[in-house]
Structures are given as structure tokens and as C-alpha cells.
Amino acid sequence: GDSVTQMEGPVTLSEEAFLTINCTYTATGYPSLFWYVQYPGEGLQLLLKATKADDKGSNKGFEATYRKETTSFHLEKGSVQVSDSAVYFCALSHNDYKLSFGAGTTVTVRA
């Protein structure tokens, strides 16, 4: 079955540092890939997505590129802010109604 593996946290960074969260997946076919974010006290929000190989998803300064050859979808941001403190989840879907998530990575950014 499908599975998503992301780097374990927690990750603690200083403001303006570079953030990368690794995500790899195992799946049949060509799934769509997602990053969701959960800010404290809020629901899961879609951060970015990519639907085919070599696509780059981007939003709020975050980027991730769908790499089929390495089955990866690493999340990056060049300069984090305190407001980026959250739990980040990598996920995949076979373009249907169901998401398969990774375990989540807690990121704390200190001023």
C-alpha cells in the first residue's frame, strides 16, 4: 500500500534560517503530492501541491518539487519566520478522495 515517510522532528530554527523537511513516498502509479500545515489551534491547511513529475508547488515562500526518480517531495523555505512555527505533513493522493499522510514534523522558529 501507499506510505509517506518524512523526517522526524522536532526541528528548531532561528528566524531567517533555511528550512528543509524531507519527504519520500512509496506508491503505485503517479500520485499527486501535497504538503499540509497545522498552525497552533487551527485545522490542517493545504500549503502546496504538485500533480505530476517535475512539477514545483509553491506558496508563502515554501517550495517543493515532485521528484519521481527519487520518489521525494522535500519542502524548503529560504528564510523562516516565527509565524512559520507549525506541524508540517507530507501527503499523497491517487486523485481520489483519500489522503495518505506522513507522521508530521513539528517546526519551531525562535526570534
Next chain:
Amino acid sequence: EAGVTQFPSHSVIEKGQTVTLRCDPISGHDNLYWYRRVMGKEIKFLLHFVKESKQDESGMPNNRFLAERTGGTYSTLKVQPAELEDSGVYFCASSQEGVVGNGYTFGSGTRLTVV
């Protein structure tokens, strides 16, 4: 537009008791989903409703869990009797189309602690 609303936000119950979680989807969303995150692990799919019908309940862990969506509006997820391993965060999501995408909206979750 109101988002997906879940309540309670937190619930602490004793092992063997019953708990009912509620989810109010976005108005007009026929598709409703339940997910669960246990002990900081991955978020796992539980089931999918289309209106009042269960389309996929393959993720329901056992028969202590009962989900309903009478009238195709709000949904409830009942755990009876609760066990320690049921502790976790239960998320609900809804969408107009039955496909993951921009319109697939999650609630803030119910944190269930069984002691």
C-alpha cells in the same frame, strides 16, 4: 463562509466510557471524511461519506467505532467503549467534489484522551 467545525475540541474520558465526536461540514459539501492521528504518528483515513451514505469505511479500526451522518449534514463518530489506544486527534474534512484538492477543507480536530 464558515469552515468545518468540530466539537468538542478536547475530551478526556475514562477507559470503558462512551464518547461522541461531532463534525459540521461546510454547507453544501456532500463529501465528508474522518481521519485520525494517534500518538504523534501519521494521520490515517477512517471513512468517507457521500451525503448520508458510507462510501468507504475501510479505515475504521474496529467495531467500537460507529460513524453516522443522518440527513447528510453533520456527522458523529462514536467510540464505545473507549480504550487507551483510541487516544489521539480526530480530524474531519469536507469537500464539494469527492477529490482531494483546494476545496478539501479540514477542521481543527478533536483531541481525545482516554485514561
